Amino acid sequence: MEQRYYQKEIECASREQILAWQNERLVRQVKNVWDNVPYYRKKMEEKGLTPADIKGLEDLYKLPFLTKNDLREAYPYGLLARPLKDCVRIQSTSGTTGKRVIAFYTQHDLDLWEDCCARAIVAAGGSNEDVCHVSYGYGLFTGGPGLNGGSHKVGCLTLPMSSGNTDRQLQFMVDLGSTILCCTPSYAAYLAESAAERGIRDQLKLRAGIFGAEAWSEQMRHEIEKGLGIKAYDIYGLTEISGPGVSFECSEQTGMHINEDHFIAEVIDPNTGEVLPEGEKGELVFTSITKEAFPLLRYRTRDICVLSRKPCSCGRTHVKMSRPMGRSDDMLIIKGVNVFPSQIETVLLEQGYPVNYQIIVDRVNNSDTLEVQVEMSPEMFSDQLSQVAEQEKQLVNALKAMLGIYAKVRLVAPKSIQRSEGKAVRLIDKRKI
Amino acid sequence: MTIHQISVFLENRAGQLAEITGLLSENHIDLRALNIAETADYGVLRIIVDQPEAAASLLLSNGVILSMTPVVAVSVPDRPGGLAEVLHFISEAGIDVEYMYSVFGNSAGKAYMIFRVADAKKLVEVLKSHGIAPATGEELGIH
Structure with missing residues (x-):
């Protein structure tokens, strides 16, 4: 496959060049934050640091972390590094718990964010010949505005569809011949299903999709690719750092290239805060080195992933991150092993189980126990006990392979796992430690 | 059947x-x-x-x-050795019984057994070749 790039000289720069950019920009950004963000300056002072202590990347580890909690405490203007008159936009997170997080952008910040999204679109094969159908929500959520801006930069005909109204989405897709779809993976799966139901699958001209903003599995990728007849690319980002496009997938589909000219990525041990070597699994931390209005230093994403600097067949030289494997805030330590509920969910999906499950952690005779309760489904059921037991055994083995520890599986009656109104209660930790 | x-x-x-x-x-x-x-x-x-x-x-x-x-209901003579006889025919034919159990009550000196096998058709043929007719739904009061 012929490779195209939006900004080749940056995306394929030598490692030395990337490090030189990061060194120079980090030093400048720390000075900027020290001068303009009293909230962070205080944090540095508490650690006895001044900008003179940060001479380059090798000193990054000395800087204090920022967390979502800091963003709440400093709400709304406490982390702003520019006067409001220089800012032109805000975006906000969905705010599932507590106060919303608000991020500010200067025109320069919007430009760099849109460049990042444009890189993702070109990496997915996009050009000015494409009709880019953006079904991420528009508004405070960064999904719609980010991909919309990136699509403009690439020169695609941009359809600012926003989310919802599936009939209209499909109508526009058929009438205007949309070729690239940008939305959440779950909405892409729903659109695929709806197109099949209406018998219009053959009328779609889609060939690529850029999906992000929620967790999805390889299996879901295959289903979407098959259902819509496309290649599905992952995109990652967070409002605090800019929005979608912090990293994006290339044709190799083995991880997302982080835009290292704008963001420095580190992986840390979520318990100790220690920086981990490349290839180890831990919490992803970002430092924005080019943003003006809302420059966060060492922001803890809570996303657990692995970084890889292995050369990529696409020619891009920027570090790749794995798809997030879970959240450090719901990480469990069972028998000394880190376990993420999302890993269990992935196994259930791969094995064809309904994703109604509950994880029960307990401590019996000073030893941790892990039980996964799964609702029985008609597909799995058989009148022969041996066949049900065989299925159960397969699930136990698959969980063991993924988690590295034994999990007891308990098959329960359908609808017996409690449904909650908002986010499902997936985890019950009965341990009293 | x-x-x-x-x-x-x-x-x-x-x-x-x-x-x-x-x-x-x-x-x-x-x-x-x-x-x-x-x-x-x-x-x-x-x-x-x-x-x-x-x-x-x-x-x-x-x-x-x-x-x-789908299971096969077999009428078995309600006397000592009645079931053993039927099972003998089944085992001779190399049919593997997954599980079996009995029907409540009996009638006219017959007891009924339910057989679950992989190949129900073969079981019916074997039984018929020994003059044992599988019980119909009506015999068991099934509508």
């Missing part, structure tokens, strides 16, 4: 069986045979009822997981 067995997933908790039989009773569905296989955590309830289709849709609409399994 097979009849429908309803196989139901039972979670291992108090009252599960009472709920299912209660539902059948409220809807005047009569149990003709019943068998349970269980592990520590769950079980499979296998039943033969007088109205299989009505019972299945009733249970399904109450969120029960079930499957319909």
Whole structure:
């Protein structure tokens, strides 16, 4: 496959060049934050640091972390590094718990964010010949505005569809011949299903999709690719750092290239805060080195992933991150092993189980126990006990392979796992430690 | 010549069986045979009822997981050695019995057994070749 790039000289720069950019920009950004963000300056002072202590990347580890909690405490203007008159936009997170997080952008910040999204679109094969159908929500959520801006930069005909109204989405897709779809993976799966139901699958001209903003599995990728007849690319980002496009997938589909000219990525041990070597699994931390209005230093994403600097067949030289494997805030330590509920969910999906499950952690005779309760489904059921037991055994083995520890599986009656109104209660930790 | 067995997933908790039989009773569905296989955590309830289709849709609409399994009902002479004789024919023919259980009551010196095998058609042929006719639904009071 012929490779195209939006900004080749940056995306394929030598490692030395990337490090030189990061060194120079980090030093400048720390000075900027020290001068303009009293909230962070205080944090540095508490650690006895001044900008003179940060001479380059090798000193990054000395800087204090920022967390979502800091963003709440400093709400709304406490982390702003520019006067409001220089800012032109805000975006906000969905705010599932507590106060919303608000991020500010200067025109320069919007430009760099849109460049990042444009890189993702070109990496997915996009050009000015494409009709880019953006079904991420528009508004405070960064999904719609980010991909919309990136699509403009690439020169695609941009359809600012926003989310919802599936009939209209499909109508526009058929009438205007949309070729690239940008939305959440779950909405892409729903659109695929709806197109099949209406018998219009053959009328779609889609060939690529850029999906992000929620967790999805390889299996879901295959289903979407098959259902819509496309290649599905992952995109990652967070409002605090800019929005979608912090990293994006290339044709190799083995991880997302982080835009290292704008963001420095580190992986840390979520318990100790220690920086981990490349290839180890831990919490992803970002430092924005080019943003003006809302420059966060060492922001803890809570996303657990692995970084890889292995050369990529696409020619891009920027570090790749794995798809997030879970959240450090719901990480469990069972028998000394880190376990993420999302890993269990992935196994259930791969094995064809309904994703109604509950994880029960307990401590019996000073030893941790892990039980996964799964609702029985008609597909799995058989009148022969041996066949049900065989299925159960397969699930136990698959969980063991993924988690590295034994999990007891308990098959329960359908609808017996409690449904909650908002986010499902997936985890019950009965341990009293 | 097979009849429908309803196989139901039972979670291992108090009252599960009472709920299912209660539902059948409220809807005047009569149990003709019943068998349970269980592990520590769950079980499979296998039943033969007088109205299989009505019972299945009733249970399904109450969120029960079930499957319909074709089984063979065999009338066995109700005397010592009656079952051994039938099993001998089956084993001779190399048919593997997955499980079996008996039907409530008997009539005219006949007892009925339910056989679950992989190849029900072959079982029927073997029985017929020995002059044993598989029992029909009517014989067992199934509509």
